[in-house]
Amino acid sequence: MNFSDFLNDVKSKANELKTQVLQFKNKEFLEAAMAGSALIAMADGKISSEEKQKMIKFIENHDALSIFTTSDVIKAFQDFVGQIEFDKDIGEAKAFLALGKMKSNAEAGRLLIRMMIAIASSDGDFDSQEQAVAAKIAKELALNPAEFGL
Numbered sequence: 781m782n783f784s785d786f787l788n789d790v791k792s793k794a795n796e797l798k799t800q801v802l803q804f805k806n807k808e809f810l811e812a813a814m815a816g817s818a819l820i821a822m823a824d825g826k827i828s829s830e831e832k833q834k835m836i837k838f839i840e841n842h843d844a845l846s847i848f849t850t851s852d853v854i855k856a857f858q859d860f861v862g863q864i865e866f867d868k869d870i871g872e873a874k875a876f877l878a879l880g881k882m883k884s885n886a887e888a889g890r891l892l893i894r895m896m897i898a899i900a901s902s903d904g905d906f907d908s909q910e911q912a913v914a915a916k917i918a919k920e921l922a923l924n925p926a927e928f929g930l
Contacts (some may be wrong), residue, residue: 781888789834799861803870806847806848808878808881808882809882809888810839810848810852810853810856811856811878811881812879812881812882812888812892813838813839813892813895814835814853814856814857814859814860814878815860815874815875815876815877815878815879815920816875816879816892816895816896816917817831817835817857817895817896817899818857818864818875819860819861819864819875819896819902819913819917820863820896820899820910820913820914820917821861821875821899821900822861822864822865823900823907823909823910823912823913824907824909824910825909827861828902828903830902830903830904831900831902831903832857833902834899834902835853835857835895835896835899836853836854836893837852838899839853840864840897848872850856860874860875860878860907863875876917877919879892879917879920879921880921882918882921883921883922886921886922886923889918889921889922889923890923890927892917892921893914893917893918893921893923893928894928896913896914896917897914897928900914911930914928915930920928
């Protein structure tokens with residue numbers, strides 16, 4: 781192995797490690813985003829394709845989360861939806877637990893609330909049930925719902 785190949789190998793392994801570290805670092809945000817997405821999407825009792833598409837597009841376009849594959853995002857979302865469908869109280873408690881991990885990061889919390897509002901509004905109707913869930917999420921994140929018009 782010549783020096784150039786060795787150097788390329790070292791760079792490749794360094795990039796792999798960086799990606800793994802970033803994924804670990806942002807896993808809590810991904811979990812919170814998918815928990816909130818599941819709560820807001822299910823607020824009116826049904827999940828529209830527009831809501832799903834908006835959530836996927838947000839994740840793909842967010843720098844810190846673009847390291848996750850679409851299948852990772854969908855799996856996390858489906859896990860929260862499945863838990864809520866199986867047992868509403870326990871599923872919601874688990875979702876709020878994931879969201880609560882972002883409470884100490886106001887910037888991440890604000891981004892999550894904006895994401896929830898965008899997802900809820902994507903089907904053309906941000907109804908009172910969705911607004912109530914968004915307000916509850918804001919409170920869980922130690923943010924004032926009025927800041928977001930809720």
